[in-house]
Amino acid sequence: MAKTRDYSTLLEAWSGWRNAVGPPSKQLFSRMIEINNLGVQSAGFHDTSEIWKNELGISNLENIVDDLYATIQPLYVQLHAFVRGRLSAIDKTGVVHSDRPLPAHVLGNMWAQNWEPILPQLLPTAALSGGEDATQVLRRRYSSFNQLVVVAQDFFLSLGFQPLPPTFWSRSQFVRPNDGRKPVCHGSATDFYSQEDVRLLMCGKINEDDFYTLHHEMGHLYYFLTYSHQPFLFRSGASSAFHEAIGDTIIYAAMATKHRHRLGFVSTGNKTNPKDLDIINLLRQALVKIPILPFSLALEKWRWGVMAGQIKPNQYNQAWWNLKLKYQGIVPPIERSEKDFDPASKFHIISNTPYIRYFLSSVLQVQIFQALCEASGQGPRFGKPLNQCDIYGSIEAGNRLREMMSLGSSHPWNVALKVLTHEENPKIDAQPLMDYYQPLHEWLVIENRRLNYTIGFD
Numbered sequence: 001m002a003k004t005r006d007y008s009t010l011l012e013a014w015s016g017w018r019n020a021v022g023p024p025s026k027q028l029f030s031r032m033i034e035i036n037n038l039g040v041q042s043a044g045f046h047d048t049s050e051i052w053k054n055e056l057g058i059s060n061l062e063n064i065v066d067d068l069y070a071t072i073q074p075l076y077v078q079l080h081a082f083v084r085g086r087l088s089a090i091d092k093t094g095v096v097h098s099d100r101p102l103p104a105h106v107l108g109n110m111w112a113q114n115w116e117p118i119l120p121q122l123l124p125t126a127a128l129s130g131g132e133d134a135t136q137v138l139r140r141r142y143s144s145f146n147q148l149v150v151v152a153q154d155f156f157l158s159l160g161f162q163p164l165p166p167t168f169w170s171r172s173q174f175v176r177p178n179d180g181r182k183p184v185c186h187g188s189a190t191d192f193y194s195q196e197d198v199r200l201l202m203c204g205k206i207n208e209d210d211f212y213t214l215h216h217e218m219g220h221l222y223y224f225l226t227y228s229h230q231p232f233l234f235r236s237g238a239s240s241a242f243h244e245a246i247g248d249t250i251i252y253a254a255m256a257t258k259h260r261h262r263l264g265f266v267s268t269g270n271k272t273n274p275k276d277l278d279i280i281n282l283l284r285q286a287l288v289k290i291p292i293l294p295f296s297l298a299l300e301k302w303r304w305g306v307m308a309g310q311i312k313p314n315q316y317n318q319a320w321w322n323l324k325l326k327y328q329g330i331v332p333p334i335e336r337s338e339k340d341f342d343p344a345s346k347f348h349i350i351s352n353t354p355y356i357r358y359f360l361s362s363v364l365q366v367q368i369f370q371a372l373c374e375a376s377g378q379g380p381r382f383g384k385p386l387n388q389c390d391i392y393g394s395i396e397a398g399n400r401l402r403e404m405m406s407l408g409s410s411h412p413w414n415v416a417l418k419v420l421t422h423e424e425n426p427k428i429d430a431q432p433l434m435d436y437y438q439p440l441h442e443w444l445v446i447e448n449r450r451l452n453y454t455i456g457f458d
């Protein structure tokens, strides 16, 4: 999905995957929902969504996420308009229309949740280059996936974290084993609850996507290690959203222009002027970090509806696409019916993993990034834009982060957030995210107006 831009090949992959996994799992899924609900009802809850919402320790969770998204939506709508305008302008096949919702298969990702692979198509001219192709750079420099793990670890070491323990290196699975075993390959990090036995499971390949996934998983691993002195019951995150946010905060730092230079992702001979390069890099980050917000919101609203019985099995697929259209402005590329079960194409639906944590994490990670940025003496408080912040090598930023992480779940999440932000009554707040992307947001508004691109997907 990331590599080819041939729309018929993409459609084949998109529908092939959904045909393979959807229909066989629909009945099993609805039965699982029934059984889950029987279990929680015997404990006095209405349905499973109630427990899933409670887990985050945020009262009125649904209103809170709606409010957060209301702040972010104007940015998403501009990004969506720009992507659609650019794709339709270069599309000779009539698949992408300039004023209709985006078809789900053309965005560089099986689930349309990360649009970064289509960045080259979005750049206005070939002369404007976002730098080197990071995957090519990684393949040139490194011959084994282990080396990539070392590079990801290096960012954490620069913040004063200890090297991962020897058992991590000997007991993890970094790449797909070639001895006939067929493991689940979805990347995961696991705490074995000794003082230092933490492990990674991946079927990693040397490419940009997996490189950043490593940072994400390493955030979990270092969180496990940093609270390992706590009693067993407190050895988890301030909330699951915090657990997801740590590694992604580091991804923000690692994707910053300065660090991309350090990694050799921007060649020294690059002729693009620095201001354009900054906008391109913000666009790259936005393509990774912004579509996941409406994606995760639509996904979990669907599942809450299913669990609460508001969405019946004979409405599963239609309700899924209704929410995708409403929040993401995306439609299926071919006709769908209730014979299809497209939610099953996503790992977290089939593995029954709660998902709103990823929405909250996407907001929280920029708040944490801002706090670390300030701890290192940079950022808005020091008159510098948040997106220019470079925390690599900052022990002060590392100390601030470790102070929060070492709490585990011994305190409510707002105490953990206070340790980071030093605010009296901190809330989960989308403003740092909007500040981070503010120059890009402005640029998108101007470009969309100049190019007369349709805005919105009502």
Ligand SMILES: [Zn+2]
Binding pocket: 216, 217, 220, 243, 244
């Ligand atoms: Zn994770």
